[in-house]
Amino acid sequence: MSYLKEFTKGFIKENPLLVFALGMCPSLAVTTSAINGLGMGFASTFVLTMSNILVALLKNIIPNKVRIPAFIVIIASFVTITDMVMKAFLPDLYKALGIFIPLIVVNCIILGRAESFAQKNNVAVSAIDGLGMGLGFTIAIFVVGAIREILGNGSFFDIKFLSEDASTILIFIMPPGAFITLGYIMLIMNKIKTKFN
Amino acid sequence: MQKLPSTLPNMILSLTTISIIMAIALGFVNDKTKEPIAKSQQVKINNAIAEVLPPFDNDPSKESISIEGNKLILYKATKNGEWVGSAVKTYSPNGFSGDIVLMVGFLPDGTIYNISVVEQKETPGLGTKMAEPKFKNQFNNKHPEKNNLTVKKDGGEIDAITASTITSRAFCEAVNRAYEVFKKQGGVK
Numbered sequence: 553m554s555y556l557k558e559f560t561k562g563f564i565k566e567n568p569l570l571v572f573a574l575g576m577c578p579s580l581a582v583t584t585s586a587i588n589g590l591g592m593g594f595a596s597t598f599v600l601t602m603s604n605i606l607v608a609l610l611k612n613i614i615p616n617k618v619r620i621p622a623f624i625v626i627i628a629s630f631v632t633i634t635d636m637v638m639k640a641f642l643p644d645l646y647k648a649l650g651i652f653i654p655l656i657v658v659n660c661i662i663l664g665r666a667e668s669f670a671q672k673n674n675v676a677v678s679a680i681d682g683l684g685m686g687l688g689f690t691i692a693i694f695v696v697g698a699i700r701e702i703l704g705n706g707s708f709f710d711i712k713f714l715s716e717d718a719s720t721i722l723i724f725i726m727p728p729g730a731f732i733t734l735g736y737i738m739l740i741m742n743k744i745k746t747k748f749n
Numbered sequence: 750m751q752k753l754p755s756t757l758p759n760m761i762l763s764l765t766t767i768s769i770i771m772a773i774a775l776g777f778v779n780d781k782t783k784e785p786i787a788k789s790q791q792v793k794i795n796n797a798i799a800e801v802l803p804p805f806d807n808d809p810s811k812e813s814i815s816i817e818g819n820k821l822i823l824y825k826a827t828k829n830g831e832w833v834g835s836a837v838k839t840y841s842p843n844g845f846s847g848d849i850v851l852m853v854g855f856l857p858d859g860t861i862y863n864i865s866v867v868e869q870k871e872t873p874g875l876g877t878k879m880a881e882p883k884f885k886n887q888f889n890n891k892h893p894e895k896n897n898l899t900v901k902k903d904g905g906e907i908d909a910i911t912a913s914t915i916t917s918r919a920f921c922e923a924v925n926r927a928y929e930v931f932k933k934q935g936g937v938k
Contacts, residue, residue, distance in 0.1 A: 584872070610767070611752070612752050612753065613763055613766075614753070614763055614767070615752075615754065615755040615756070615760045616752070616755050617755040617760060618763065618764050621764060622763065622764060622767050625764075625767055625768055625771050626767065626771065629771035629774060629775055632775055632778075633778045636778050636779060636782045636786070637782060639782065639786050640781075640782035640785035640786045640789070641782075643789040643792075651870060722911070725872075725875055726872075726875070726912070
């Protein structure tokens, strides 16, 4: 098993958002701008990597039948700790990302990787898997966020390139726009994938 | 090491252990972060007060009056002992999602000097535009009694944010609530 393969599989071949359609709730909700997508992506990557490591460490003392509740306790605690530490020591970053942190709990990518990968593999591989999957997710929601921000708000990373009163395609900022954007990106991804296969 | 079999004692033991360890970790982190969090909240409030009032030289957070618990707070600002204005921390429960918390600065005659958004959870890209000057600066130099500070749809003179009428209405409501507090607590010369 090569580490590189475990790391890069999350980018395209097994991209959690675009191929498995996991973690749709936070992706659709927060991707109204490029910076939001990036922030949510990095916060999720951190929690995903940490929970993968912990689950891989504890996999042998968790009986099979109670594994889901055990994973949930681990993930929820990690998210809460991240939330409190950030609030206390990085208030500026918290101001930008704060609203996304609690949302990470409901991101099923994290539970999905714990269940399908970390509990079957060792700590190092699980950490790499978490990092790779997290980055794949980050890239995907960053692209969705950027497209929605450009079309819906006429800006990129909060830098306006249209005049203040120019009318933009508002629907892209609203929830239906998230579905439309994500749908088209998935379509393009599928085209690329079938070509490579 | 073999995976633990799923017998009842094993399950109870393992779940309880994990929960206890996590609870201890959470308690520990909470204890360590409580003070810095409170401190950074206070800094945030002080910055908001400084932003919405003309220059002052006292510490308004020490001359504050709380109403309705801590939901409405009036901060009095003075310069060389003379009253230059009051900031009111106000809220509206009628935002699109969650409470909107604002800091509204009034000059002694009741005119709005400036407004700062302290806390909000509105839709990014829509309701969050309330923090932009284009919307919130409409209130500056207006007087809640002389000007009708509601959105144009309700007969007022505030241009609502496109596609965010609910947020705009809640914002106006919070501003008017702040003025009521200001008036009751000895404002308006």
